[in-house]
Amino acid sequence: MLKPLGDRVLVEIVEDTETKTAGGLYVPDSAKEKSQRGRVVAVGNGKVLENGTRMAVEVNVGDVVYFAKYGGTEVTLEGKNYSLLAERDILAIVE
Amino acid sequence: MLKPLGDRVLVEIVEDTETKTAGGLYVPDSAKEKSQRGRVVAVGNGKVLENGTRMAVEVNVGDVVYFAKYGGTEVTLEGKNYSLLAERDILAIVE
Amino acid sequence: MLKPLGDRVLVEIVEDTETKTAGGLYVPDSAKEKSQRGRVVAVGNGKVLENGTRMAVEVNVGDVVYFAKYGGTEVTLEGKNYSLLAERDILAIVE
Amino acid sequence: MLKPLGDRVLVEIVEDTETKTAGGLYVPDSAKEKSQRGRVVAVGNGKVLENGTRMAVEVNVGDVVYFAKYGGTEVTLEGKNYSLLAERDILAIVE
Amino acid sequence: MLKPLGDRVLVEIVEDTETKTAGGLYVPDSAKEKSQRGRVVAVGNGKVLENGTRMAVEVNVGDVVYFAKYGGTEVTLEGKNYSLLAERDILAIVE
Amino acid sequence: MLKPLGDRVLVEIVEDTETKTAGGLYVPDSAKEKSQRGRVVAVGNGKVLENGTRMAVEVNVGDVVYFAKYGGTEVTLEGKNYSLLAERDILAIVE
Amino acid sequence: MLKPLGDRVLVEIVEDTETKTAGGLYVPDSAKEKSQRGRVVAVGNGKVLENGTRMAVEVNVGDVVYFAKYGGTEVTLEGKNYSLLAERDILAIVE
Numbered sequence: 319m320l321k322p323l324g325d326r327v328l329v330e331i332v333e334d335t336e337t338k339t340a341g342g343l344y345v346p347d348s349a350k351e352k353s354q355r356g357r358v359v360a361v362g363n364g365k366v367l368e369n370g371t372r373m374a375v376e377v378n379v380g381d382v383v384y385f386a387k388y389g390g391t392e393v394t395l396e397g398k399n400y401s402l403l404a405e406r407d408i409l410a411i412v413e
Numbered sequence: 414m415l416k417p418l419g420d421r422v423l424v425e426i427v428e429d430t431e432t433k434t435a436g437g438l439y440v441p442d443s444a445k446e447k448s449q450r451g452r453v454v455a456v457g458n459g460k461v462l463e464n465g466t467r468m469a470v471e472v473n474v475g476d477v478v479y480f481a482k483y484g485g486t487e488v489t490l491e492g493k494n495y496s497l498l499a500e501r502d503i504l505a506i507v508e
Numbered sequence: 509m510l511k512p513l514g515d516r517v518l519v520e521i522v523e524d525t526e527t528k529t530a531g532g533l534y535v536p537d538s539a540k541e542k543s544q545r546g547r548v549v550a551v552g553n554g555k556v557l558e559n560g561t562r563m564a565v566e567v568n569v570g571d572v573v574y575f576a577k578y579g580g581t582e583v584t585l586e587g588k589n590y591s592l593l594a595e596r597d598i599l600a601i602v603e
Numbered sequence: 604m605l606k607p608l609g610d611r612v613l614v615e616i617v618e619d620t621e622t623k624t625a626g627g628l629y630v631p632d633s634a635k636e637k638s639q640r641g642r643v644v645a646v647g648n649g650k651v652l653e654n655g656t657r658m659a660v661e662v663n664v665g666d667v668v669y670f671a672k673y674g675g676t677e678v679t680l681e682g683k684n685y686s687l688l689a690e691r692d693i694l695a696i697v698e
Numbered sequence: 699m700l701k702p703l704g705d706r707v708l709v710e711i712v713e714d715t716e717t718k719t720a721g722g723l724y725v726p727d728s729a730k731e732k733s734q735r736g737r738v739v740a741v742g743n744g745k746v747l748e749n750g751t752r753m754a755v756e757v758n759v760g761d762v763v764y765f766a767k768y769g770g771t772e773v774t775l776e777g778k779n780y781s782l783l784a785e786r787d788i789l790a791i792v793e
Numbered sequence: 794m795l796k797p798l799g800d801r802v803l804v805e806i807v808e809d810t811e812t813k814t815a816g817g818l819y820v821p822d823s824a825k826e827k828s829q830r831g832r833v834v835a836v837g838n839g840k841v842l843e844n845g846t847r848m849a850v851e852v853n854v855g856d857v858v859y860f861a862k863y864g865g866t867e868v869t870l871e872g873k874n875y876s877l878l879a880e881r882d883i884l885a886i887v888e
Numbered sequence: 889m890l891k892p893l894g895d896r897v898l899v900e901i902v903e904d905t906e907t908k909t910a911g912g913l914y915v916p917d918s919a920k921e922k923s924q925r926g927r928v929v930a931v932g933n934g935k936v937l938e939n940g941t942r943m944a945v946e947v948n949v950g951d952v953v954y955f956a957k958y959g960g961t962e963v964t965l966e967g968k969n970y971s972l973l974a975e976r977d978i979l980a981i982v983e
Contacts (some may be wrong), residue, residue, distance in 0.1 A: 319792075320748050320764060320789075320790035320791070320793070321432075321790055321793050322789065323757070323788055323790055324756065324757050324785075324786070326789060326790065333717060339496040363756065365461075366463075366745075366747070367463050367464070367465055368463045368748045368749065369464060369747070369749060370492050370747055370749065370751055371463065373461050373465060374457065375777040376418050376419065377418070379715075384415060384488070384497075390765070391767075391789060393764070401488065402764075404790050405418075409415075409417065409418060409421060409486060409497050410415035410416055410417045410418055410421065410423065410497060411415070411418065412415060413414050413415070429531070460556075462556075462558050462559070463558045464558065464559060466560055468556050469515050471514065471553065472513070476565075479510060479583070482581075500513075501514070502512075503513055504510075504512065504581060505510035505512045505513055505516065505518065507509075507510060508509050508511050508512075514687065531620075542605075549664035554650075557651070557655055559654060561655055563651050563655060566608050566609065566648065574605060574678070576676070577676075589655065595608075595609075596609070597605065598608055599605075599608060599611060600608055600611065601605070603604050603605070603606050624818075634874075649840075652843050652844070652845055653843045654843065654844060654845065656845055658845060661798050661799065661838065662798070671866070676847075690817050691799070693797055693798055694797065694798060694801060694866060695795035695798055695801065695803065695877060696795070696796040696798065697794075697795060698795070698796050699982075699983050700954060700980035700981070700982060700983070701981040701983050702979065702980045703946050703947070703978055703979060703980055703981065704946065704976070706980065708980065743946065745945050746935075746937070748938045749937070749939060750937055750939065750943060771956070771957075771979060775956070782954075782979050782980060806963055836910075842936070842938050842939070842940055843938045844938065844939060844940065848938060851893050851894065859890060859963070859972075860946075861961070862961075868918060880893075880894075881894070884892065884893060884896060884972050885890035885893055885896065885898065885972060886890070886891040886893065888889050888891050
């Protein structure tokens, strides 16, 4: 497994067919080719501020998140698709 | 529903036909193709400053806002059109 | 009406014919096609500094200002032309 | 007249023929087409620092200054040529 | 041997054939040409913050890390392949 | 004469023929067309830091300096060639 | 001789033939045309932080360093080749 560094977050990608029924979330046609949702499986220790403290990331393991189309790095671990995302590329939590 | 992260704001887009009669707001012809107004339905916890505190966003749920033409991410939730906007892309509150 | 956010300022554009007689202000020929002057009708709460305080904008409602040629967003409200400008795009107060 | 905002400075442009005899200042041939000197006629309140204080500009009304070739905004007031310059575009005081 | 400066990290590159069996980590086909994994063999003293303190890097000697495809400088020391990476180019620790 | 503003420095350019015998300094062939050395004749008050203090420049009047090939503004004063340089464009003091 | 300013470092370039036998350091073929190693002969006083203090550079006179391929300014002093490098362009100390 991967332990993200800094303010990075490891997200297991959720395919569109699954999320539509659960949360009723749809994206415009142009974005349907690639899922922008996933479940948080690991979070980094947070970004270092100029005063030397770390700011914890806003999401927690288990959250389903909606992330930006570009920005993350895709990795495959034991057959599952993940994305390593910087916190700023996660737009919202799907409730 | 989506819970925005950081200084992001979820706005339900208000089509032009509705706003014109209510607030008397018009935009130049070149901008009429796509509405730049919406109702705030959820707000993030705010931007993290370098001293580690979060700065609450200036808009509240229920506000009708006028936002920049480019910058937000469009999402469709249960048939309604929304935009996920960073606070800096919201220009003004429509009163 | 619009309530500007952050350090934005709402300015009602003053056409060139009016300002020339009042304040004696002329702009070079190349800039005459579009007015760069207006009356401030609403101001935002100011920019947030990194220490968490807001810095009030330097202009007040009623000021006639000279603003940069590019940068603002034009809006039309009940037949009048306005520009939503960031404070940094306002160059001077016309006295 | 114009009251500059922030760290901006209003400079009345001094044509080359006048300055040469007074201060002995010459610029290379390639820059002679447009004067880079002027007299300060008004100064802004200064730039806002991140700690919330304003930093007064280094030049005073009456100073003759040498400014960068590009950067200012030219305005004509009652037949005289001025430039509205950010403080960083003023390179030196002509003594 | 090399002692990295600032927030740089020296990583001995681990070829793909080795890592797949150990941690089950796979990368998409397009990234397989060049390994993005390595073992940390030396770390710098960390980045200097604006308050004058150094922030220790998050990884330690011995950690196996997953790093960004672009960003590091490759060096060969006594027949082994290394990469000198800035901390921000290391995405995660492989556990 | 010119009094530099901010962290700017006024340098009288020293032609290559003179410096070679004095300090033994040579530059690669490709840079020989234009001198990168000069004597400091005036210094500004220094750069303003975000805490409101000014940081004195590192060079003093009389220092012979080696400066970057690009960055300064050339001026001619009473037949002599000068360059107005930002402190960051001065690379070293020639001892 | 040159006294570097700010966080700059003066490095006497070490040709590849010499370093290979001493420290066993090799660089990939594509980088062999130009050496990226040198001995530190002079260091600046360090970078000024926003709180007004200077941060000493991490390398000392006598250190053999490995530096980035691009970034420094080459100078020739009494027949020897040097590079004036900003501290951030020095990647590691060769031990």
